[in-house]
Amino acid sequence: MEVVKSNSMIQSLQIGIGILEIIAEQNRPLKFTEIQELTGISKSNLYKYINTFVQSQILHRDSETGSYLFGSKLIKFGLVAADQENVLGRITPYLEMLSKKSNCSVTYSIWTENGPMVIKLYNSNGGFNIGVQVGTILPPGSSAGKIFLTFKEQPLISEWKEQELEGMPLEQREAFEQELRTIRQSEIAFAAEPIVQSVSSVSFPVFNHQKQLISAVAVVGFNGQIPKTEDEPLSQYIKEISKQISSF
Incomplete structure (x- = not known):
């Protein structure tokens, strides 16, 4: 050197x-x-x-x-640099649009050595508690977690994935693997959130110009508010927003 x-x-x-x-x-x-x-x-x-x-x-x-x-200190430094380039600033209006359209909370998460971490939370309905806050580490079974499991390419993902699959019956494990393959094709993930009962979410990836995952956005709300398939109107709206964000 x-x-x-x-x-x-x-x-x-x-x-x-x-x-x-x-x-x-x-x-x-x-x-x-x-x-x-x-x-x-x-x-x-x-x-x-x-x-x-x-x-x-x-x-x-x-x-x-x-x-x-x-480590996490460099991630914080990176966030400052990203903010200087106004990346998160450009995404925030889309988070607001999603929250108002869905009447749900919207989170923006990045990868850390401990798993996906929420670094931005927008809620047009301030009284609704979704069980997460800025700094929350999301589990693999969350919809944002599934996005990282599907698209994040680094050795730590395999270890983190095993935390979700450990103890699963073979049939359930195969179904989960199939779900991740479907997410790779559709670029949208659904989950009944493991953090708070009666709460579900739908997430999509945010890619850079090289089609590398940089973050995940999740719309989080009560079960009846969140779509369960990509054919539903809110899912289609979310996928359109996803394309606009990743086209920066």
Whole structure:
């Protein structure tokens, strides 16, 4: 790893940023030995950097695999950068439209090392409690969870998916796998929410220009308010909004 020496820069900070850049370039969780090989930094020095990043939540260490990936602190930094580009600002009007059209709450979620996290909540009916708030981690069986299970491509998804499938009877497991295949084709997911009884949701993916998943939007309401199939009028409206958002 090459570092440009300059009296006007902090060399150790340069090295730390270089480590993060190398991890980002691989686009997958890395073990310590892989990072050491890619950076060429001595094990003792690299350990200090990695340990500092983990303690600062810039990196997250998976306790089972021992691999490192970006942590929640960098996600927060990313949200600030995204807000500067007004990405979420451009999406918010669509969340408002969905909430008013459906008379339900609408959530916007991104992926974290712990699962999908709600970072935006819009509710045109302020008195309705859907059981989630900004910062809530959504379970795999939620409609937004199913969107991430279907479209998010990274190793952690398989482990997170097993949490949902563990203990399922074979027939039910096969039905769930078939549901995910259907979601991949239709780009819309339905669920009876596991967080609050009598509450259901419908979700759709938000893609970037490379058709990579960046987030999920969910419309959440009482069972009678939420469609159960993609042929229903509200589902068709939601799919049209989805296309408009992902066309940014």
